[in-house]
Amino acid sequence: xxxxLILGAGTGGTMMANHLRSKLDKNEWEMTIVDQEKTHYYxxxxxxxxxxxxxxxxxxxxxxxxxxxxxxxxxxxxxRIDADNNKVTLEGGDVLDYDLLIIATGAHIAPQEIExxxxxxxHKDVFDFYTYKGSKAxxxxxxxxxxxxxxxxxxxxxxxxxVAPLEFAFLSDSYFKHKGMRDxxxxxxxxxxxxxxxxxxxxxxxxxxLDEKGINxxxxxxxxxVDNEAKKIVDYGGKEVEYDLLVTVPTNMGSEVIERSGxxxxxxFIPTNKGSLQSKAHENIFVIGDASNLPASKAGSVxxxxxxxxxxNILRYIKGEPLKEKFDGHANCFIETGNGKALLIDFxxxxxxxxGTFPLPGVGPLRLLQESRMNHMGKLAxxxxxxxxxxxxxxxxxxxxxxxxxxxxxxxxxx
Amino acid sequence: xxxxxxxxxxxxxxxxxxxxFSQWNKDVAMEIAKEEGVELTDEHWxxxxxxxxxxxxxxxxxxxxxGKSGVVSIKDFYRLFPDGPLKKATKIAGVPKPVSCI
Ligand SMILES: Cc1cc2nc3c(=O)[nH]c(=O)nc-3n(C[C@H](O)[C@H](O)[C@H](O)COP(=O)(O)OP(=O)(O)OC[C@H]3O[C@@H](n4cnc5c(N)ncnc54)[C@H](O)[C@@H]3O)c2cc1C
Numbered sequence: 001x002x003x004x005l006i007l008g009a010g011t012g013g014t015m016m017a018n019h020l021r022s023k024l025d026k027n028e029w030e031m032t033i034v035d036q037e038k039t040h041y042y043x044x045x046x047x048x049x050x051x052x053x054x055x056x057x058x059x060x061x062x063x064x065x066x067x068x069x070x071x072x073x074x075x076x077x078x079x080r081i082d083a084d085n086n087k088v089t090l091e092g093g094d095v096l097d098y099d100l101l102i103i104a105t106g107a108h109i110a111p112q113e114i115e116x117x118x119x120x121x122x123h124k125d126v127f128d129f130y131t132y133k134g135s136k137a138x139x140x141x142x143x144x145x146x147x148x149x150x151x152x153x154x155x156x157x158x159x160x161x162x163v164a165p166l167e168f169a170f171l172s173d174s175y176f177k178h179k180g181m182r183d184x185x186x187x188x189x190x191x192x193x194x195x196x197x198x199x200x201x202x203x204x205x206x207x208x209x210l211d212e213k214g215i216n217x218x219x220x221x222x223x224x225x226v227d228n229e230a231k232k233i234v235d236y237g238g239k240e241v242e243y244d245l246l247v248t249v250p251t252n253m254g255s256e257v258i259e260r261s262g263x264x265x266x267x268x269f270i271p272t273n274k275g276s277l278q279s280k281a282h283e284n285i286f287v288i289g290d291a292s293n294l295p296a297s298k299a300g301s302v303x304x305x306x307x308x309x310x311x312x313n314i315l316r317y318i319k320g321e322p323l324k325e326k327f328d329g330h331a332n333c334f335i336e337t338g339n340g341k342a343l344l345i346d347f348x349x350x351x352x353x354x355x356g357t358f359p360l361p362g363v364g365p366l367r368l369l370q371e372s373r374m375n376h377m378g379k380l381a382x383x384x385x386x387x388x389x390x391x392x393x394x395x396x397x398x399x400x401x402x403x404x405x406x407x408x409x410x411x412x413x414x415x
Numbered sequence: 416x417x418x419x420x421x422x423x424x425x426x427x428x429x430x431x432x433x434x435x436f437s438q439w440n441k442d443v444a445m446e447i448a449k450e451e452g453v454e455l456t457d458e459h460w461x462x463x464x465x466x467x468x469x470x471x472x473x474x475x476x477x478x479x480x481x482g483k484s485g486v487v488s489i490k491d492f493y494r495l496f497p498d499g500p501l502k503k504a505t506k507i508a509g510v511p512k513p514v515s516c517i
Contacts (some may be wrong), residue, residue, distance in 0.1 A: 220498065220499040260505055266479065
């Protein structure tokens with residue numbers, strides 16, 4: 001009996017368990033998946049929870065519900081991967097050996113990386129919304145906040161779903177408008193990049209949103225510390241931004257297990273072949289989702305596209321056939337722009353976000369890079385699709401893993 | 416776009432970043448540095464070497480990586496290339512400006 005082990009039962013791990021259980025012979029392959037949590041969180045929902053658009057119950061379900069029969073689910077923290085001996089040690093000391101390993105341990109926030117971020121203001125006037133806890137605490141804060149300087153901040157790149165902080169700023173604008181207190185709130189977006197949009201196409205198409213919503217931008221801000229007493233963030237060059245309420249996306253890092261196992265880069269992301277999803281250091285280790293160091297967006301939609309290609313490559317690997325270097329970095333994401341509208345972008349390793357339509361070439365229904373109500377409905381529908389199709393490994397009609405060029409107006413990314 | 420730098424024609428994009436790394440040389444670097452208000456010292460050259468090596472190895476650059484490289488601390492990186500050190504240093508080193516998603 002051969003053993004396939006999956007580490008992490010989040011978006012990527014769960015999809016792979018579903019994809020592969022039906023493809024691998026039960027008499028030949030034993031499958032096991034390990035996660036420290038019992039709850040599967042719908043992380044895209046953490047954007048909506050603070051604004052009371054989603055209820056907590058809409059963003060969490062039990063992990064068990066999504067793991068297919070015939071796959072052993074172990075709830076435990078993973079302590080270490082011993083890649084040279086094909087073994088994984090769990091926190092309690094149990095050892096699991098494997099023939100094939102899929103790492104899907106994701107990325108999480110590391111506020112301890114920034115001086116003062118976990119200081120006296122943490123979850124009082126300094127919040128994250130990238131965790132369930134942070135997002136819910138922020139909801140409670142916003143319900144009673146009386147206004148002042150709201151600073152939405154990104155510590156450093158890469159982060160999961162890189163547009164989420166901008167969406168947060170847009171949704172704040174509508175939230176405070178609806179509460180009749182927009183005039184009491186000053187919204188500033190602080191980013192380590194040169195601006196809110198750094199690619200020229202997106203910048204030209206989307207700058208008006210910032211103007212229209214009265215959102216101030218502070219770019220090229222590399223945070224050195226949070227000063228909890230003076231309520232300001234300070235960058236290495238000496239720039240300062242004051243806040244009454246700081247909503248920050250701290251440094252995102254891969255799991256500590258990757259660091260302990262010596263498998264990651266300086267942010268604990270695993271060096272991975274960007275076309276085949278095989279780890280660079282070990283041929284029987286594959287990586288899906290946020291855990292890899294691929295230069296693609298860290299997003300659920302990306303993990304979904306990767307899953308199809310990874311399934312194929314794992315089957316090829318087992319048969320001893322050459323792997324396909326097919327993954328093109330395809331990502332698409334909805335950007336909530338507030339007031340019940342959203343826009344949709346679609347891009348990959350080599351193409352910039354484009355204008356045009358998606359997913360049906362030439363007809364729509366979703367317009368790229370343009371605000372519409374339909375796109376907002378698309379974003380909300382994504383939650384249903386996530387729970388009912390994505391995790392179960394059912395492919396979404398008309399959406400293919402590699403980017404379709406039909407119906408879109410392209411411009412190559414210069415490299 | 417073509418630009419006259421250090422007496423030769425160099426291909427640059429509209430932000431002034433070299434689009435062909437093979438056209439880079441030390442004179443080009445010094446000229447771009449001058450435009451950016453930076454006078455290059457040994458400390459600067461060490462950082463430039465490091466950035467170019469990362470570029471050749473296709474390692475994406477970040478302020479954190481530079482800070483952890485042992486070549487220069489983040490504080491000193493800012494002192495050497497004031498305001499947006501990564502943007503300035505990459506421009507002088509002749510490599511593309513680090514980009515983000517949108
Ligand atoms: C606020 C926010 C908004 C987002 N919006 C979108 C969006 O609109 N669209 C989109 O496509 N994506 C979005 N994303 C990103 C998306 O949620 C992630 O990219 C996706 O969940 C990544 O899947 P993954 O399997 O790589 O990691 P995860 O789903 O995070 O799973 C990792 C799992 O590994 C487990 N794990 C880690 N370390 C250990 C350990 N040592 N021991 C045991 N278990 C461990 C964790 O418990 C977790 O269950 C958003 C994310 C956030 C935070």
